[in-house]
Amino acid sequence: MRHLALVLSLSVGLSASADADFKPSQRQQVELGKRAAADFRKHEKILPKTDIRVTTLKRVARRLLDTFSDGDKPWEYSFDVVESKEVNAFALPGGPVFFYTGLLEKMKSEDELAAVLAHELVHVRKEHWAYAYRDSMNRSLVLNILLMVGKANDNAANLAGIANELIFELPFSRKHEIEADNLGFDMMTAAGYNPSGMVKVFQTLKAEAKGGGPEWASTHPDDGRRIKNIEARVAKGGKYPALIPMELPKADPKTKKGD
Numbered sequence: 001m002r003h004l005a006l007v008l009s010l011s012v013g014l015s016a017s018a019d020a021d022f023k024p025s026q027r028q029q030v031e032l033g034k035r036a037a038a039d040f041r042k043h044e045k046i047l048p049k050t051d052i053r054v055t056t057l058k059r060v061a062r063r064l065l066d067t068f069s070d071g072d073k074p075w076e077y078s079f080d081v082v083e084s085k086e087v088n089a090f091a092l093p094g095g096p097v098f099f100y101t102g103l104l105e106k107m108k109s110e111d112e113l114a115a116v117l118a119h120e121l122v123h124v125r126k127e128h129w130a131y132a133y134r135d136s137m138n139r140s141l142v143l144n145i146l147l148m149v150g151k152a153n154d155n156a157a158n159l160a161g162i163a164n165e166l167i168f169e170l171p172f173s174r175k176h177e178i179e180a181d182n183l184g185f186d187m188m189t190a191a192g193y194n195p196s197g198m199v200k201v202f203q204t205l206k207a208e209a210k211g212g213g214p215e216w217a218s219t220h221p222d223d224g225r226r227i228k229n230i231e232a233r234v235a236k237g238g239k240y241p242a243l244i245p246m247e248l249p250k251a252d253p254k255t256k257k258g259d
């Protein structure tokens with residue numbers, strides 16, 4: 001019995017302090033994101049900076065980030081386009097953002113691009129990955145103590161050892177998804193975009209998830225209320241600027257596989 005009491009007090013004491021200990025700092029998020037992005041670029045076909053899909057992505061990003069007076073420090077954003085049929089986009093901790101040509105090809109307006117981008121920027125600036133990581137660490141920490149592993153988890157060692165899978169695949173919580181939608185909505189409207197683009201592109205992503213493209217759905221969970229929430233906000237908002245038509249080139253037929 002004494003043994004059990006010791007285990008319980010240890011787990012309570014440590015999980016109470018884990019909040020501060022296990023959430024990566026802003027600096028650490030930037031470093032982790034850069035490391036994972038560099039690794040990712042080595043393994044994917046990244047479009048050149050002069051490609052119109054890249055310049056368009058950067059132009060829309062600039063317009064969104066200009067809504068912050070400080071350019072949204074301390075985050076270090078970068079914007080890349082991956083040549084791939086995958087209908088997906090994601091942001092890594094600290095700022096690197098990747099869009100797939102498969103998603104860009106499905107967009108009919110710049111407002112749709114702004115919507116996904118704004119949603120991803122909120123994940124970065126609200127540190128959603130770091131909170132998801134902290135929560136996953138809390139769970140495994142308590143479990144470790146209960147199993148009497150007895151080894152102190154060292155924060156610095158843990159960060160160095162964070163596998164890329166954990167950086168790329170840790171799903172956001174529904175609470176964070178709603179926050180990314182709502183603050184993304186605010187960001188895109190502040191930048192002068194029409195938020196009905198958010199409804200359109202989320203419908204596209206939802207349809208893709210059903211058709212066997214699970215990438216976006218697996219890290220951005222949707223309990224079915226997200227599109228309704230955005231639609232309700234669009235309806236309440238009154239008059240918005242017209243959607244900005246966008247026609248980006250399809251995948252380059254000259255591109256050889258494995259280039």
Ligand SMILES: [Zn+2]
Pocket residue numbers: 119123172177180219220
């Ligand atoms: Zn999301």
